[in-house]
Amino acid sequence: MNARRWTAGLLATVAAVALVGCTSSKGQEKTCTTTTDGIFECAPDQRSAPPKLAGELLLGGTYDVTQARGQVVVVNFWGSWCAPCRAEADDLEAVYQATKGSGVSFLGINVQDSRDKAKAFEQGRVTYPSLFDPASRLALDLDIPPNTVPATVVLDREGRIASVIRAAVKQEGLQPIVERIAAEKPASN
Template sequence: MRARRWTAGLLATVAAVALAGCTSKSQEKTCATTPEGVIECAPDQRSAPPKIAGELLTGGNYDVSQARGQVVVLNFWGSWCAPCRAEADDLEATYQATKGSGVTFLGINVQDSKDKALAFEEGRVTYPSIFDPPSRLALALDIPPNTIPATVVLDREGRIAVVIRAAVRQEGLQPIVERIAAEQSGAR
């Protein structure tokens, strides 16, 4: 019995140390978190662009590095996710309202089957989505989304500017996207 407790304690300590090691390299600690839980990184606090590339749900491949010079809004979603369904119209409305300002959107479908993901998107959004059932792309981010849905805004240099770990509404997302778009275009 005593050996089991010691082993359990040792395993808990190892797990805590491993988790601390995983989060210590995160950019999150150098960025500000708003009372609403939105993580915002100042331009001088943003790390190198993440590598986000993969197969699109509709076929072909997409590499976010091809969108350098544009603000890119990444939305992590799944067809099984009720908050994802609730935010889809707001994401599409924000996309339509900002795409003329050098903003593009990219969905990243996780933990899903391709058929369900395609059915979910049909008639809801007009921007593309990468099919990433094992959620590997989230691991490429210095500030991981950690939730589904989650929205990440990349600046024009491809760096993480904002992470929202909750469902979004147009009235909250659009001003953020517009601010990031203006910030970078004004710096040029």
């Protein structure tokens, strides 16, 4: 019974934190939804400004998500120590392979890890790049508490947060979300 209360409390907290991302710069509330399975989504006209995601890549070099404007970007927060992260890695790679031809890119963000453990985890599992963020600063900047890893954020072609999934993903659940966001018409300027 205590585990149920704790889980219900955690889900309520996650939903409340997710709604924080749906406030415009003028403080007006945005209309977003959270499904029964915990997937948070905002309609295109309700999305907030693009988040800043930049840093050092796990395998060297740097990356800034603004380089990917015009593409849908699937951002996955993970750690080598995280069992659900290990479980979802094949599904993430499968969605990446299935959607990359339609203007979709993937970016991992490794949190709370050593570089060696993160590299060993990623080798042979995924072919897309990962940022190395051992202090979890990027997760915190996106209102994703580091203790909710794995988490997957889908950015639309304008770089705005379209969807947040705070649980391990499966291909059959993630791929339709990514394909739907990739099929959205760009906003007129």
